[in-house]
Amino acid sequence: MMPRCNLHTHTKLCDGANTAEEMVLGAIDVGCEALGFSGHSPLEGEDWCMSEADMAVYISEVLRLREKYRDRIEIYLGLEYDTYSSCDTSPFDYIIGSLHYVKKNGVMIPVDLDADLLESEIEKHYGGDFYAFARDYYEGVSSVYERTGCDIVGHFDLLAKFNGGGRFFDERSPKYREYALDALNALLSEDLIFEINTGAISRGYRREPYPADFILRHIAERGGRVMLNSDSHAADTLFCYFSEAVEYARECGVRELVVMKNGEFTSVKI
Numbered sequence: 676m677m678p679r680c681n682l683h684t685h686t687k688l689c690d691g692a693n694t695a696e697e698m699v700l701g702a703i704d705v706g707c708e709a710l711g712f713s714g715h716s717p718l719e720g721e722d723w724c725m726s727e728a729d730m731a732v733y734i735s736e737v738l739r740l741r742e743k744y745r746d747r748i749e750i751y752l753g754l755e756y757d758t759y760s761s762c763d764t765s766p767f768d769y770i771i772g773s774l775h776y777v778k779k780n781g782v783m784i785p786v787d788l789d790a791d792l793l794e795s796e797i798e799k800h801y802g803g804d805f806y807a808f809a810r811d812y813y814e815g816v817s818s819v820y821e822r823t824g825c826d827i828v829g830h831f832d833l834l835a836k837f838n839g840g841g842r843f844f845d846e847r848s849p850k851y852r853e854y855a856l857d858a859l860n861a862l863l864s865e866d867l868i869f870e871i872n873t874g875a876i877s878r879g880y881r882r883e884p885y886p887a888d889f890i891l892r893h894i895a896e897r898g899g900r901v902m903l904n905s906d907s908h909a910a911d912t913l914f915c916y917f918s919e920a921v922e923y924a925r926e927c928g929v930r931e932l933v934v935m936k937n938g939e940f941t942s943v944k945i
């Protein structure tokens with residue numbers, strides 16, 4: 676069964692293409708039962724994030740839409756909380772904790788902004804050694820809960836975004852897998868929810884969702900909780916690749932997916 680819930684979406688108030696209301700209408704159109712908004716938390720000087728003022732508008736708009744459409748869809752107010760942000764999480768129904776930067780030599784290296792930029796930054800700060808960068812990335816990821824108090828871990832292996840065709844690294848490398856699994860084990864001990872994130876597919880960067888299968892299998896073996904999210908930046912990609920992702924989850928040993936229902940995280944069999 677494909678869950679009709681999606682808690683990872685963006686609007687015009689950060690880097691999405693549509694208003695929150697357009698997203699709600701798009702969700703109702705495709706039979707979505709629970710839609711959660713997860714605008715980017717404020718980060719100084721970053722226009723893909725909400726400003727403090729945007730955030731106030733965001734909160735009141737999502738709450739307005741929750742009332743307006745309450746007979747047709749469940750709407751939740753979430754936040755994608757970057758580990759380098761600092762904000763009050765009390766207004767939110769849930770938090771997605773995400774790492775978008777690796778800080779090295781006092782420089783913030785954006786993990787998912789641009790492939791050529793990433794390559795040149797790794798050249799500059801790591802002598803071109805992607806695995807050394809991956810070690811720092813996963814060290815950051817392992818502290819995502821500590822830094823954000825999240826319920827859901829966002830796009831666990833985001834650093835693979837531009838790795839189509841193995842451009843940056845070999846995902847089968849034991850060294851790479853050790854870094855990833857160390858971070859995963861640290862987060863699994865906190866009983867967090869991990870997302871299968873299809874966002875890079877709808878935007879044409881990848882053909883597979885995050886996380887890679889060795890990661891998802893490990894989560895399933897350890898009895899970790901998993902949910903399906905599209906990290907959607909537009910109203911027409913809310914369920915992008917969802918049915919394929921359910922198959923993928925099953926192949927990796929996942930038997931249940933978490934959804935939000937009546938304000939609670941609950942599991943449904945797949």
Ligand SMILES: [Zn+2]
Nearest residue numbers: 755773829830
């Ligand atoms: Zn993100």
Ligand SMILES: [Zn+2]
Nearest residue numbers: 683685755906
């Ligand atoms: Zn996102």
